[in-house]
Amino acid sequence: MTLRLTTAGESHGPALVAIVTGLPAGLTLDRNAIDRELGRRQEGYGRSPRQRIEQDRIEVLSGLRQGRTLGTPLALVVRNRDHENWAWGMSPWPPEGEPAGKGKEPVTLPRPGHADLAGAMKYGLDDVRDALERASARHTAAIVAAGAVAKALLREIGVELAGAVVGDDLEERIDAARAERDTVGGIVEVRARGVPPGLGSYATKEERLDARLAWTLMGTQAVKGVEIGDGFALARLRGSEAHDEIRRDEGGYRRDTNRAGGIEAGVSNGEEIVVRAAMKPLPTLMRPLASADLETGEAGQALVERSDVAAVEALAVVAEACVAWELARAAREKFGGDALGDFVAAWRAYVERIPWSAR
Numbered sequence: 001m002t003l004r005l006t007t008a009g010e011s012h013g014p015a016l017v018a019i020v021t022g023l024p025a026g027l028t029l030d031r032n033a034i035d036r037e038l039g040r041r042q043e044g045y046g047r048s049p050r051q052r053i054e055q056d057r058i059e060v061l062s063g064l065r066q067g068r069t070l071g072t073p074l075a076l077v078v079r080n081r082d083h084e085n086w087a088w089g090m091s092p093w094p095p096e097g098e099p100a101g102k103g104k105e106p107v108t109l110p111r112p113g114h115a116d117l118a119g120a121m122k123y124g125l126d127d128v129r130d131a132l133e134r135a136s137a138r139h140t141a142a143i144v145a146a147g148a149v150a151k152a153l154l155r156e157i158g159v160e161l162a163g164a165v166v167g168d169d170l171e172e173r174i175d176a177a178r179a180e181r182d183t184v185g186g187i188v189e190v191r192a193r194g195v196p197p198g199l200g201s202y203a204t205k206e207e208r209l210d211a212r213l214a215w216t217l218m219g220t221q222a223v224k225g226v227e228i229g230d231g232f233a234l235a236r237l238r239g240s241e242a243h244d245e246i247r248r249d250e251g252g253y254r255r256d257t258n259r260a261g262g263i264e265a266g267v268s269n270g271e272e273i274v275v276r277a278a279m280k281p282l283p284t285l286m287r288p289l290a291s292a293d294l295e296t297g298e299a300g301q302a303l304v305e306r307s308d309v310a311a312v313e314a315l316a317v318v319a320e321a322c323v324a325w326e327l328a329r330a331a332r333e334k335f336g337g338d339a340l341g342d343f344v345a346a347w348r349a350y351v352e353r354i355p356w357s358a359r
C-alpha cells in the first residue's frame with residue numbers, strides 16, 4: 001500500500017490537477033484547511049501581483065463523498081483564474097478568432113536559470129513558452145493541495161509539521177533587491193514532530209527516508225541544496241561531536257541532541273525530523289541578463305515577465321507539503337489499511353510495542 005501523486009497543468013492553462021491514489025477510506029478532509037494551505041503558498045513578502053489574481057481554491061472531482069475519502073482516486077483541481085487573460089495564447093485547442101490577450105507572441109529570448117533554453121532544445125520548441133509553462137512553480141499549487149491531504153492523514157497518527165524561513169533579514173534583502181530590479185533566494189526549514197521511529201528503511205536506497213526527502217525537495221523549482229539535520233556542518237565535526245547519544249527513561253529511548261535531524265540509516269528514529277532546502281535567486285529579472293535569440297542567434301536580453309522578487313516564504317509552505325507527502329507515503333507503507341481505522345489501529349499497536357513516546 002503506497003500513496004501516489006500525479007500532477008498536470010500549465011502555469012497559465014485552465015487549471016492545475018493532482019490525482020492522489022492510495023488513501024484509506026474514511027479520512028475527513030476539510031475544504032477550508034486545504035484552501036488555507038493554498039492561501040499560505042500565495043502569501044509572503046516579495047511575491048508578484050499574480051498572487052492577487054489567483055486566490056486559489058480547491059475543487060474535488062472524485063474520491064471524496066460528503067467530506068470523507070472513499071479509498072478511490074482523489075482528483076483535485078486548482079483553477080488558474082489568470083487563464084482568462086491567456087485564453088487565446090494558452091488555448092489547449094487551436095484558438096478561434098483573432099489573437100487576443102497574453103501569450104500571442106512567441107518567446108525566443110531564453111532566461112538564464114530557467115527551463116527556457118534547455119527545454120527548447122530538448123523538445124524542439126520555437127516558442128520558449130511551451131517549456132516555461134510547465135516548468136513554472138505555479139505547479140507547486142498542486143503539490144500544496146496534495147500536501148494538505150497528506151497532513152490530514154498524518155494528523156490521525158499525531159504527526160504535525162511546520163515550515164519556516166531560516167534567518168530574519170529577509171524583508172530587508174528583498175527590499176534591496178527590488179530597488180535594484182533584482183531577485184533573491186534563501187533557506188527554508190521543515191520540522192515534523194511526532195514521527196514514530198521506523199518510517200523508511202535502510203533496505204534499499206529507494207526506501208531511505210532521507211533520500212526521499214532530498215528527492216522531493218530537490219525536485220522543487222529553484223531548490224539547489226538539501227540537508228537533513230546538521231547536514232553539511234557535520235562534515236567538519238568529529239564523530240564524538242556529531243552523533244546523538246542514546247539514553248533511556250520511562251518514556252522510552254531519548255536523545256538530548258538531534259544533529260541527525262531525526263533520521264538514521266534512512267529510517268526515522270523518533271526524534272523531530274529536521275530538513276532544510278536552499279533556494280537560488282529567482283531567474284526572471286526585471287533587469288534582464290544577456291541571452292541569445294532562438295531564431296536568429298542574435299544577442300539580446302532575456303524574457304521579462306511578471307515575476308516574484310523572492311518566493312522563499314512560499315517555498316517554506318511548499319517544502320512542508322513535500323515533506324508531509326513523503327512522510328504520509330512512508331506511513332502508508334508501514335501501517336497499510338484500506339479503512340482509516342485499520343491504518344490508525346496498526347499505528348497504535350506499533351507505538352505501544354516500541355519503547356518510544358512522542359515529544
Ligand SMILES: Cc1cc2nc3c(=O)[nH]c(=O)nc-3n(C[C@H](O)[C@H](O)[C@H](O)COP(=O)(O)O)c2cc1C
Pocket residue numbers: 048113114115135136137140220221222223280282283284285306307308309311314315318
Ligand atoms: C514558490 C516558488 C515561486 C517561484 N516564483 C518564480 C517567479 O516568480 N519567477 C521566476 O523566475 N522563478 C520563480 N520560481 C523559480 C523557477 O520556477 C525555477 O527557478 C525554474 O523553474 C528553473 O528551475 P530550477 O531553478 O529548479 O533549475 C519560483 C519557485 C518557487 C518554488
